[in-house]
Amino acid sequence: MPVSDLLDHPLTERADHPAVIDADGTLTYRQLGTAVDRAVGWLRGQGLTAGERVVYSGGNDRSFLALFWATLRIGAIFVPVHPDLTDHQIDHIVADSEAALAVCRPAAGRRAARTVDVEEAWQQVLATAEDGFRADLDEDEVAMLIYTSGTTGRPKGVVCPHRQMLAALDAIHACLGYDEDDVVLCRLPLSFDYGLYQALMSALVGGTLVLARRSEDVGLLRLIERTGVTVVPLVPSLAQMLTLLQGKLHRPTRVRLFTNTGARPGRAVMAELLEVFPGSEFASMYGMTECKRISILDPAEYAEHPDSVGPPIPGDRVRILAADGAELGPRETGEIVVSGPTVMAGYWRIPLEAQNRFVRRPDGSLELHTGDRGWLDEAGRLYFVGRDDDVIKRRGMRVALTEIEDAAERLPGVTAAVALRPEPEDGPLLLAVHGTLPPEQVRAALAGRLDHSRMPDRVVPLDTVPLTANGKPDRAAAKRLVDAAAAASAPAADHHRSTRTTTASPRSSHEPVAV
Template sequence: MSAAAGTSKAPKADGHLACAGEAAGAIAGGPVPDVVALLDGAAGRFGERPGVTDHAGSWTWRRLQAASRRVAGALLALGVAPGDRVLVVLPPGRQFAAVLFGAMRVGAAVVPAGSSASPFELSWVLTDAQPRVLVSDRAELTALAERVGARAITPVALLDGPVAEPVAVLADGTALLLYTSGSTGRPKGIVCPHRAVAFATGAIFRRLAYRPDDVVFTRLPLSFDYGLYQIFLCALAGAELVLPQGAASSRELVALRAAGATVVPVVPTYAAMLARLAARDRRPLPVRLFTNTGAALVGQDVKRLRGAFPGAAVVCMYGMSECKRITIADPDEDLAHPATVGRALPGTRLWVVDPSGTPLPPGESGEIVVAGPHVMAGYWRAEEQSARRFRPAPDGDGPAVFTGDHGCLDAEGRLYFAGRADDLFKRRGWRMGTQELELAMLDIPGVRAAAAVPPAPDGTLTVWAVTDLAPERVLRGLFERLGAARTPDRCVVVADLPRTAHGKVDRAALPRPEEAAR
């Protein structure tokens, strides 16, 4: 049964918001421009308003547009052509935004990577994406880029480029190549056309209704689409995007006040931190809206956040990078309908289906399937995996994303997410896979075999290793390769891994930590 889009609780529009709403309407319902049009539209409508702010300063939307044109000119001089890939390994900030739009301005696809991504993580992306250019301040990445024939360059050098002549950007051209973990253990590049990204931005905007006077404060990595799309949403609204560098600290509320933050995207760990800090510091903040996706904000976490920020609404959302966003709840809708993640985006269709792909009636649990203009164009150079995930829609109208997630719909079209149906899982806002962990462990010298399973019901993430190394050394190696958020809680060292008759690791027979040989 298809879910109808719900009606959002939008604030009363002023003149600027009306302009932004018209732009969103055009993106969601009319001719769909390329993503660069979001920036050019912001420069035209909100040119002198603050656009992107980082630790070193702020650019207006018009200045960001000018910077992106210089980046485009420099990339053209380097021989970057439509269809090429540009890998960006930069911290969140104005330079990232200029390179993002500058590369798309010449028809290249941007491949965003975490600013602190390890050489282990980047080596596969470089090999798979085959970028023409790698943009980074990290000198140690130059040799890595040269191995695949990529040119390494700093953002400062790009910003010194000549102003580019206009280049026609195709709506069906690739805007982004977003790498996300998958069941193969290797990150997969999701091919994101301009048309789909622009549609998703407009549809999300119509639900969230960012305002021109909003200040959106986010510590989300820009390699994570939840963080990346904040740039597009702010451009559409004419809002200011604040991108602080580094990790959140005990002075986070000071940073929020200094920025004048009104909208804060959160994952559960960050929301819990803000709630703890606000319990000790009762001075009011201007935050009016918290949004949540990536990992569900539920139970005591969302209760404490509301208690600490009584003047702010919470919006629960659900999605996956293969189509960006699937559902968005009305502000605080989960209070009346606990655990809902809202209704389908405007202009999209949503089903819950049985194993045969037949839509189920309200109240019955099955796989979540979504279709619409926001469905991306499959996985980069992975036809078999694309065919499994992107299949004909249940109503026969174009492709749909078969999410692999389970949930159910109610009679009004609200979705209730139940969990994953495979070895992919969400942890601390990251989408991960067990084979991703196993491959990273096998990259650690001294690890001979490895196994991983999704987190236990209490959230504990355990991995098993056949090695002479101490468990702490294996975890440290994973930290170096994957970062703190994706490092497991516990490593069990074993003499061997149990196997099935076919020689595969029998994960159901893995020893419990207290039973394992050391």
């Protein structure tokens, strides 16, 4: 069945249950279904047919969801794009995907066969008659392209077929057990797969999705209380915000589960968060767009194995490979390599030989070489060590910058730590820390926890932790902040202080466009 059929169950069984709560109010499944049917009519009216690409660059609201479900229903391919990307970045995606329709800023969508502004498109959808059309689709047809940055080159589209997406949903559901009474807070952009899958998981069980916007963060706790949120997917900045808000307000909430994938909140922040939300648990997960989810730690095991991201999800297999391709044993660190039903179908229109991440296996299926480093314990639990591009060679040792950050973030009084990539590689290693513990004390405390090759040469304060648009600490921007502060402290260089405001903007062109 196509992914869009997930809506059928709640539409027939729970039509009056709230499906979506956004800034404009609540939509029941019946109302969402109507909006999807109108969007189907609108897309078909635009001349769109199966297999064609629709680039969509809108915020977190009902319009996004209606056009997402409708695009899949007619067998077309949905290409979500974060609205904060520059026109230039969106233009690349529009051109690379050869979009038949771009719903985005007109200046960004010029190279699509047809371009409609996001708000204009939604008004037209609302004025279109409902259309019950459904394409007859094979599960191996493509549902989405999700653009993501590699270490080199321009963003590439990860080809996501219906089959793989459904496999990922089933596996995640088996591990996390979202249920029909769950209310899932999506404060992550729907244009990232971690955000979008919240909508899919919610539809799978007939639950409720709450779409929050960044501008509403100050009222986030009130939103959680008012809408009865039970599940909160986290990025580090969100964990910090909720800790801060709830630490002061102590509101009664129904939150039962926090999840996390990608950049992890610091251990101290996580401990505090679980404490201020009594009755809540934490599911630590690992994945990447190229195969959605890879592993999930059972929340019951978190206390005992807080550093693990859990065993592979049902159906997937993880191997740890040495640089020479040999398979490593338990507790040996190497590249994380994944095979199984959630491995996506490679990158859009890039020959397989040119894709260093996806490798064809003898049985014809693809294996994903993640470029991430980690190890497995005897029980098969995975431990994530770092990304290859976070790894430096220092004093003869391979050092993951994340290892240093992790050690610092375990210190009470350190809210966040960013290890700056040394330039040149054998140059001084700086660790920028944010929190109440003074830098010299951070360094003293680390001396007992890190070996010589991992010990930072200097620890510097960081007033603000720059984040990428998807809420991950931004190493490059942190480096610019530290450099700017150093320049500003030089007597004749006061004008450099203005650099701070420009680097605080949410992204530069070097940052990833998706998780």
